[in-house]
Amino acid sequence: MVNKRKIINDPVFGFMTIPNEQVYAVLQHPYVQRLARIRQLGLSNFVYPGAMHTRFSHSLGAMHLMQEGIQALRNKGVEISDSEATAAQVAILLHDIGHGPFSHVLEHTLVEGVTHEEISLLMMEQINEDLASQEDRGLWDHRPLDEAIAIFQDRYPRHFLHQLISSQLDVDRMDYLCRDSFFTGVQEGRVASERLLKMLNVVNDRLVVEVKGIYSVEKFLVARRLMYWQVYLHKTSVAAEQLLIAVLARAKELAMSGKEIFCSPALHYFLYQRVQGKDFYIGSEAMRQYALLDDSDVLSAVKAWMSCDDRILSLLSEAFTNRRLYRGRLLTEPLTEEDKKSLNRHYAATFGVKEEEAHYFYSEHVSTSNTYSEKDDSIDILYNDGTVRDIASASEILDLQSLTRKPRKIYLFTFRE
């Protein structure tokens, strides 16, 4: 079986190889297959029609880069056992497993007090149990995902393996910058993943980039910043997101008040009761239903709500479905209470709703992103003389203070009349 390795065709990186049967078994789990029904960029396709790629393809791509990174480190004499290599690949394959459909939207409406990172960990543990219980092929030495989960949680003794998965220069970011730029067509966001990986090394159990890669790191940071403002925080994407938040908030309000509205069973679970952090644990109903939820439940329901007899829900749903999104404009100052009252009066009058419900027709939103964070693991540059310096001080042209600053943009989004 050694030679019969599965190959997957990836438009971003070409042929990708499933390295062994353990990884293949993880790939088959329904939780992983579910990622193929959740888009990586949520609603960005309203701006970039090509951006339909899924979290599944991102996870595969990141796994592929992990393979390349491990190979590059081994070529430099860093010893990584086969079991560590498999664990690192499984960990990156599962790093986003807890994402729900339109994550940011969901976390503002249907699920409270729990992050997708926390759910990821629970799901990994569930997969671990499932694989252990069906294990009859002698694939694993021990509980299958213990090592992968330890790496994911940074509990594994070798810190650099965690950094490959989660740091400021991890294979997660390398893949999503390459992949998102590929599918949006914003080619400037592409980073030189192959070159960056070849420049990696390990010093004192920490990842470092050899000094000749410093220009590539600068370009990586600038590309990431560009993708944030040009894609991830694009005004129209955010407008779509805010509108979908309004749709789901209204639906939940109606549901909680007892009104019957169309929804799939999984969506029903989250609309007709308050679901909180404490509801999520291994084997819980919340987990089971969450794992059944994907983009199709949301999109199909919103479409059906166009003919709901609640005027607010139908107006919002129709606008979302037919792409008449909120209009956005930049504010220099946050809205005052007075501003909001005035907006409420306006929209109540315009759409014939109560003033306390008029807030569904506009939204104030702050977009923010920093290019580099001092709190996270720094990106360390290894000089030829063996010294190591943080990129923020090593770079001659990037401004440390600016990199770590978080510029904010305040938008007012309003419904099209």
Add this chain to the structure above:
Amino acid sequence: MVNKRKIINDPVFGFMTIPNEQVYAVLQHPYVQRLARIRQLGLSNFVYPGAMHTRFSHSLGAMHLMQEGIQALRNKGVEISDSEATAAQVAILLHDIGHGPFSHVLEHTLVEGVTHEEISLLMMEQINEDLASQEDRGLWDHRPLDEAIAIFQDRYPRHFLHQLISSQLDVDRMDYLCRDSFFTGVQEGRVASERLLKMLNVVNDRLVVEVKGIYSVEKFLVARRLMYWQVYLHKTSVAAEQLLIAVLARAKELAMSGKEIFCSPALHYFLYQRVQGKDFYIGSEAMRQYALLDDSDVLSAVKAWMSCDDRILSLLSEAFTNRRLYRGRLLTEPLTEEDKKSLNRHYAATFGVKEEEAHYFYSEHVSTSNTYSEKDDSIDILYNDGTVRDIASASEILDLQSLTRKPRKIYLFTFRE
């Protein structure tokens, strides 16, 4: 407004321009927006995870190539009026408007006696009416889409405009070969659309390709053939399609027998009654519901059916959702009645169902495709001396008989036990 032309970022062709307000108005119609919720390649993403692109992006891409083709012809002195150019672009933008979700599946299960081409025409006429009735901006000289529809139906006096939309070397094929190869990662399917378009000319109201483009045409035909067998008719895609047909057939059987199963309102319409060709006409309920149906309704429903108490439906739905697709193998001969009986006995026993229901667990399917069709408009090569010859006779290496032959592959697909 002349200068303020909308630009769309396309990963395949780069920047694409919406040429004018008329085309923009068509783009805004809900029927067109719906194409953004229908995948171009249906279930191919089970094989090629990147292949999530939509019919919307294909339509935009084909419109972009139409612009380039018209420009190329104008540069050679072919006169094309602005109104003809707009009509040709609208026609190609709408050429696939009648596709439903997973078209081939749908046409085998939920909709009888009407093709997506027929529905396309009805939808164009509906858009024509809608735009005419809301027309207050003086955008159009007459009924907005009359000219586009005439070109689409080949009723317009200038035949070559129809050929740009629908012939063996049309912008539809050029876009889908480029686009599908891009998103699947099967780079060999890419055709030189820019070069092919620059080689076009018009002789006696028919499109011709200048002789120096003959090698590019040969490569176009071979690339198309490759894409058919490597992508469109890939065994695993077909397996997924056959499985989804089984799912929907079972669902419809249950629905028609009165059983209540989860489905969106639009899907409900097609599950709980027989819908036939005669039900489709402008303004009909079938049309209204059809226009509301997209991929999400099907995917969300199948997922919910995993917990249906009908064992057949739940088994099939679970297999589809978690990607345990039919296994396929090539047959040298079609199944005999005896073979089928034997299969029925086997699956009835295996899954504890009646023999007359066992057919849901396997499927015999014939895949076929020809590379070139003599019946359709031929691809004509223009020689330097002015003579014109069909590519099938002009090409020195392609074999006419082989090109037009339709090789068949017979598969037996069976449920995984």
Add this chain to the structure above:
Amino acid sequence: MVNKRKIINDPVFGFMTIPNEQVYAVLQHPYVQRLARIRQLGLSNFVYPGAMHTRFSHSLGAMHLMQEGIQALRNKGVEISDSEATAAQVAILLHDIGHGPFSHVLEHTLVEGVTHEEISLLMMEQINEDLASQEDRGLWDHRPLDEAIAIFQDRYPRHFLHQLISSQLDVDRMDYLCRDSFFTGVQEGRVASERLLKMLNVVNDRLVVEVKGIYSVEKFLVARRLMYWQVYLHKTSVAAEQLLIAVLARAKELAMSGKEIFCSPALHYFLYQRVQGKDFYIGSEAMRQYALLDDSDVLSAVKAWMSCDDRILSLLSEAFTNRRLYRGRLLTEPLTEEDKKSLNRHYAATFGVKEEEAHYFYSEHVSTSNTYSEKDDSIDILYNDGTVRDIASASEILDLQSLTRKPRKIYLFTFRE
């Protein structure tokens, strides 16, 4: 040293690795470095300005593909020793070592009765001796290139290694189709080298392509044919070649008659005496001078000849240098003696030269190429049932007779007046 492998940046294939010190030692030999001063496509840059790439980069690229091919075969269980792998890589690195500047031109003018293939073998043997004599690092087990030369000459017991270097689907062709299409910008010529290599296997010591690669092989053949007619035999390239032949022929005529004209020492050797096949042997002066000759000698000399007092040489040289190439047109029949006399009269009168010298102002040339040759090793397709068939009979659309036919184009090239 194992880990310190040299990496070369290649625009076509990305990072390429020099696999070990033996190969690195071969790369350093002056004969190999000389390939960096000889363009792969000779005079094609007159048509495709980007086509300046060298035989050196082609040799590196082919070596890279050889690495990939060997890896693919090993993954399928074909055993290839490290020493065989190195030998195969050295053999492909050196396969074109005997090419002179503007090979086709040279073989028509300055060198008689010896082909570049024969010179390649002599040069390999010379490198073999040179490396053996300087060998003090214990790099090799035996005479360094014995195994590589045996593979090159098909004397090595394992025939498939020779096929990787020289057959109808060898890494030489894969690289040059990819590379030449990349640098000319004729993207249609690109072949799916990575995919083709992954489809290779070995049956009975012969290379075969697995049947699922049949469409890729068809596309490979069609791409190759396209490159022949669109690039290698492009009328303007051939015109430039014919003109350079005329320039060098005139220069040699003058030189042999004792006239002093500018030339580098290496070029002097070939202009001022007849050099024949028998002059080429290991250690001979002809070999020494040949190894010193490259594009720069020819280009620099022709430029200087613009001010030669021989009117024919100066006219031809000026036309070549300033890109006023012969005009070409297709003939339906070869020129008759009468035609030639008439042309001689015409050009003698026009340029004031003798009739017997007028032939320098025109040239009759036949271009020919077949897409597939039955004489060479066939491309064999391996079916799932283990049978093997030649692509010419396996392909459903390619026409055997047409593929092996050699179409001819007869051109008359004439000097611009």
Add this chain to the structure above:
Amino acid sequence: MVNKRKIINDPVFGFMTIPNEQVYAVLQHPYVQRLARIRQLGLSNFVYPGAMHTRFSHSLGAMHLMQEGIQALRNKGVEISDSEATAAQVAILLHDIGHGPFSHVLEHTLVEGVTHEEISLLMMEQINEDLASQEDRGLWDHRPLDEAIAIFQDRYPRHFLHQLISSQLDVDRMDYLCRDSFFTGVQEGRVASERLLKMLNVVNDRLVVEVKGIYSVEKFLVARRLMYWQVYLHKTSVAAEQLLIAVLARAKELAMSGKEIFCSPALHYFLYQRVQGKDFYIGSEAMRQYALLDDSDVLSAVKAWMSCDDRILSLLSEAFTNRRLYRGRLLTEPLTEEDKKSLNRHYAATFGVKEEEAHYFYSEHVSTSNTYSEKDDSIDILYNDGTVRDIASASEILDLQSLTRKPRKIYLFTFRE
């Protein structure tokens, strides 16, 4: 003739069009054709084997981007006459016309007191005269290149046209970053030329970039910086350059002392006498000979010098030709006089030459480059409210002081013993 526009296949940008007969006439001039014999990146191919592209292809590419830039500005309502458009295209086509082979090398050895920019202007004026004198087709309204030269010299009333040719965000830089990154394979250097051009506008006769393009400008600056350190100032390229300077300096020393060494007539002119700025004027012999010099003269001569009886010249020439380049290492301080004496003693002893000649065997060199220059025209960002700010203050992450600082690297290059 309007429709019969020449098309050139460019691997970087695809099809490029020669816009009209005037530009075509300029292209045909021998001075322009000469650029096809001069490599854009001089000796970078010693590091990046693909980097063989010529100044001719760069000039064509920049002309292509000029066309796109003019179109983009016209689409925004900036009026540019056809005559201005042609002049701007001619100006960019000729902007590098004065480059000699291996420019930096040449200016350190064979030509004194004149820059390639000054020679460019003289050559443009010569072409202007040549075209005027042969003008019989009524192509031009007046002296053909007057307007182009005025734009080139920034004497034309509309300053922004000059900025398109020469500023910190000109089409020259856009092309060379795209082109050099393409041919070297350093993909990170690619800039989004198409997007940048679409973001351009003109305010108060100055080019500005719309604010939404700010991230693209940041990336442009970072990409340019990367290309400087990774390609243009790559240690090995500089080593090759320093070695070639040593070769030519020695050759000139020998020539001036009367020794006969091989060289082409054009090279002879510059080796056997001192050529200074005052020798360059329209119609001068220096101009005539300079226009005949290209890469081939230098490469062919150095190769011949390998067998020169001057030991220094032959050693250096052999090392250059067979790629045994200087070794380089970074110095923290410049060499002292004492260091140099010591090096002289060492190399004199090693190679048996006089101490005053030992300097040919080593070279101290300072590489420097700034990313952004305040002295040149700034890159101005246009905000939505109409205000304009310099990128150095507009960018939130780039550090003004760092951008304009010129980091220096001091290298000591030494001959391999």
